[in-house]
Amino acid sequence: MKFLNSSPLTDVCSASHSKVDALEHHALLLIHQRRARRQAHLEAIRALRTKAKIVQTKFKAAEIHMACEVQNKAIESWFESLQSLQDLLAEMRRSREEMEKQESSYKGNEYNITDVSHNNHMRLARMGKSISSGVRAVFQLVLAKHLLPLIRLPLAANIPKIPFPISIAKQSAFAIFLILLEKHEDIAWDYDVDCTTVSKILKDKERWLNAEDDARQKRRPSVPKYPLVKEEMKKWLMEVSDEYYGSLPDQSVYPWGWRSALSNGPFTDASLKEKALSIARSHGIDFQAPKGWVQSFKNRHNIWGGFWGGYRLAMEQRQSTTSTQSISQSHRAHERVPVMEYSVTCPNTSFPWLQLSNETAIDPAHPEDAEDESDSGCRQSTFDVSYLRSSAFESL
Numbered sequence: 001m002k003f004l005n006s007s008p009l010t011d012v013c014s015a016s017h018s019k020v021d022a023l024e025h026h027a028l029l030l031i032h033q034r035r036a037r038r039q040a041h042l043e044a045i046r047a048l049r050t051k052a053k054i055v056q057t058k059f060k061a062a063e064i065h066m067a068c069e070v071q072n073k074a075i076e077s078w079f080e081s082l083q084s085l086q087d088l089l090a091e092m093r094r095s096r097e098e099m100e101k102q103e104s105s106y107k108g109n110e111y112n113i114t115d116v117s118h119n120n121h122m123r124l125a126r127m128g129k130s131i132s133s134g135v136r137a138v139f140q141l142v143l144a145k146h147l148l149p150l151i152r153l154p155l156a157a158n159i160p161k162i163p164f165p166i167s168i169a170k171q172s173a174f175a176i177f178l179i180l181l182e183k184h185e186d187i188a189w190d191y192d193v194d195c196t197t198v199s200k201i202l203k204d205k206e207r208w209l210n211a212e213d214d215a216r217q218k219r220r221p222s223v224p225k226y227p228l229v230k231e232e233m234k235k236w237l238m239e240v241s242d243e244y245y246g247s248l249p250d251q252s253v254y255p256w257g258w259r260s261a262l263s264n265g266p267f268t269d270a271s272l273k274e275k276a277l278s279i280a281r282s283h284g285i286d287f288q289a290p291k292g293w294v295q296s297f298k299n300r301h302n303i304w305g306g307f308w309g310g311y312r313l314a315m316e317q318r319q320s321t322t323s324t325q326s327i328s329q330s331h332r333a334h335e336r337v338p339v340m341e342y343s344v345t346c347p348n349t350s351f352p353w354l355q356l357s358n359e360t361a362i363d364p365a366h367p368e369d370a371e372d373e374s375d376s377g378c379r380q381s382t383f384d385v386s387y388l389r390s391s392a393f394e395s396l
């Protein structure tokens with residue numbers, strides 16, 4: 001107990017405590033000083049930003065003032081042009097009155113009337129040309145008057161902050177700006193975004209510099225998820241439309257336009273879904289035909305009010321395909337060639353193949369038929385001229 005209560009030990013302890021307190025006080029003082037310096041630095045930055053915004057506002061106000069001055073000058077010149085145009089019109093009226101007076105004074109002398117009329121018409125033509133040029137100048141000034149507010153005045157609007165999903169073109173501009181300035185803070189200040197956003201974009205600056213704009217990106221062609229269902233549904237639309245329109249008494253009630261006498265068509269959401277499910281079951285496809293698919297199918301095939309809008313086009317395509325097939329069949333019929341000489345009854349005709357009398361025609365698909373007939377010793381014409389004429393007219 002005597003050792004613990006000795007005065008040197010207590011002095012050492014008290015001295016160490018005082019040193020610790022002094023160190024803590026000094027550390028707190030340093031922390032406060034650092035916070036104060038940081039706060040002063042932030043206030044200086046805020047003041048600089050405020051000054052920059054004031055300068056920017058003054059610059060915008062100067063631009064607006066300049067735009068207003070230009071607009072006022074344009075309006076003044078416009079009024080001056082209108083005044084000159086009114087003067088020209090008044091002069092034209094006076095000239096016309098003088099022309100009428102001269103023509104009335106020279107009444108009875110055809111030569112003088114013609115000469116005066118010619119001179120007056122030439123004078124009026126020159127005045128009309130000057131008036132047309134004046135009208136053109138006035139229209140140009142009017143266009144300038146109406147276009148200047150659209151070009152200049154939007155500068156006065158407050159520019160909002162750019163949200164984070166920035167376009168590829170903007171990000172490419174950031175990367176180009178980095179090459180010029182090489183400071184993220186300057187880029188963030190110029191584009192009014194955060195420094196972290198600029199840093200994230202500039203990490204992949206090569207990708208953004210080589211990327212295309214959003215509007216120019218190529219879209220991949222959409223591939224139908226269920227092509228069999230799509231094809232079968234199109235065939236079913238054609239079949240149902242043929243049956244429905246074939247049962248109508250009058251063709252004038254066909255719903256080709258918006259003003260139709262029919263109210264509801266044969267295609268409903270329930271029928272479309274039922275048919276799609278049956279097609280999927282027949283092909284073993286796991287397909288549920290939800291409501292969204294039915295609606296998108298109707299939009300793709302232009303089905304409104306139960307009517308298929310593409311039926312008329314499909315019918316025309318089918319008719320054109322049928323006519324093309326008939327023409328190709330008639331062309332194949334023309335390929336039948338004769339084996340013997342032409343008819344001696346009409347030797348000078350321009351179309352001897354239409355006057356075959358004692359010959360046989362060969363079908364290129366079956367040449368053996370001609371050999372059998374050549375051995376019979378008696379040939380009869382198997383060429384039908386009326387068929388050729390009808391087919392030729394059909395091809396035309």
